Amino acid sequence: MPPLGAPWAFFSVALGVARSVDERTLVRRARAGDTAAFAQLVEAHQSWLVNLLTALVGRRADAEDVAQGTLVKAYYALPRFRGDASFRTWLRRIATNEAFNWRRRRREVLVTGERPPDRPVPSGYAALEALDALMVVLDSLPYPYREALVLRHVEELSMQQIADQTGIGLSAAKMRLKRAREQFVEVYRGLGVVDEAG
Amino acid sequence: MKPDDQRPEEEWFHALFATLRHAAERQGADLTQTTLERLRAREDDPRFMPPRLDGVLREMAAQVVDAWLALVRRGGPRSKPGPGSPSPPTEDER
Numbered sequence: 001m002p003p004l005g006a007p008w009a010f011f012s013v014a015l016g017v018a019r020s021v022d023e024r025t026l027v028r029r030a031r032a033g034d035t036a037a038f039a040q041l042v043e044a045h046q047s048w049l050v051n052l053l054t055a056l057v058g059r060r061a062d063a064e065d066v067a068q069g070t071l072v073k074a075y076y077a078l079p080r081f082r083g084d085a086s087f088r089t090w091l092r093r094i095a096t097n098e099a100f101n102w103r104r105r106r107r108e109v110l111v112t113g114e115r116p117p118d119r120p121v122p123s124g125y126a127a128l129e130a131l132d133a134l135m136v137v138l139d140s141l142p143y144p145y146r147e148a149l150v151l152r153h154v155e156e157l158s159m160q161q162i163a164d165q166t167g168i169g170l171s172a173a174k175m176r177l178k179r180a181r182e183q184f185v186e187v188y189r190g191l192g193v194v195d196e197a198g
Numbered sequence: 199m200k201p202d203d204q205r206p207e208e209e210w211f212h213a214l215f216a217t218l219r220h221a222a223e224r225q226g227a228d229l230t231q232t233t234l235e236r237l238r239a240r241e242d243d244p245r246f247m248p249p250r251l252d253g254v255l256r257e258m259a260a261q262v263v264d265a266w267l268a269l270v271r272r273g274g275p276r277s278k279p280g281p282g283s284p285s286p287p288t289e290d291e292r
């Protein structure tokens with residue numbers, strides 16, 4: 001460990017504690033109906049939230065819409081937020097539920113034949129950029145698989161955190177991620193994209 | 199593209215998803231105003247019931263049900279005949 005390790009570690013921990021105390025204060029004020037405090041919470045988490053939801057629903061415009069729905073739901077659910085987990089962890093759970101519901105509603109729309117504006121179908125898969133290819137493959141996966149991949153590789157959660165987040169056991173979460181990766185690889189290989197990650 | 203032997207699967211996926219991981223850093227979001235507008239619009243809706251009130255009503259309903267169940271467990275509510283209730287059968291009627 002470098003000589004300055006301990007003081008820096010202490011500073012970092014102290015900063016983290018200060019931040020979380022501040023957030024707890026904001027949550028308490030927002031819970032009491034203080035919308036300015038809630039606005040501060042939104043500002044602190046909105047970029048992360050939209051990024052997570054873009055990974056889960058695909059288009060950024062849809063992600064922003066789902067993010068707003070998530071935040072509205074969170075506001076009214078604040079009285080039930082016990083503070084056992086961080087605000088972000090709690091918000092992530094609401095966001096993934098909202099994303100799941102959004103996907104289900106969208107599928108219902110597709111079944112009834114009213115096709116919503118979708119990601120443009122790429123003309124040549126080989127020409128796809130890595131991000132486009134990634135999103136096309138994610139769009140093709142069932143929601144639980146997509147969610148598992150996003151929680152692991154975008155949110156960088158541990159397997160135990162994924163299990164807690166999705167409400168399934170640890171071994172079930174590992175199995176879900178394994179199957180998600182298998183299906184992902186199969187579709188990705190079918191696109192014929194040059195391996196950007198390799 | 200299959201993760202090869204030299205490159206563990208975990209690492210391969212991690213590298214592939216890097217673009218999504220860092221997307222938030224490149225593109226911010228500003229939902230504060232629109233979210234607050236949505237909150238106001240929702241509360242202006244006459245059908246809207248604030249969740250706090252909803253919670254109070256649920257709690258009251260749960261207490262009534264608990265009280266009723268406790269009564270039933272103790273042998274049921276004692277019913278006293280009201281003014282319009284039929285009178286109990288007399289000895290002759292039995």
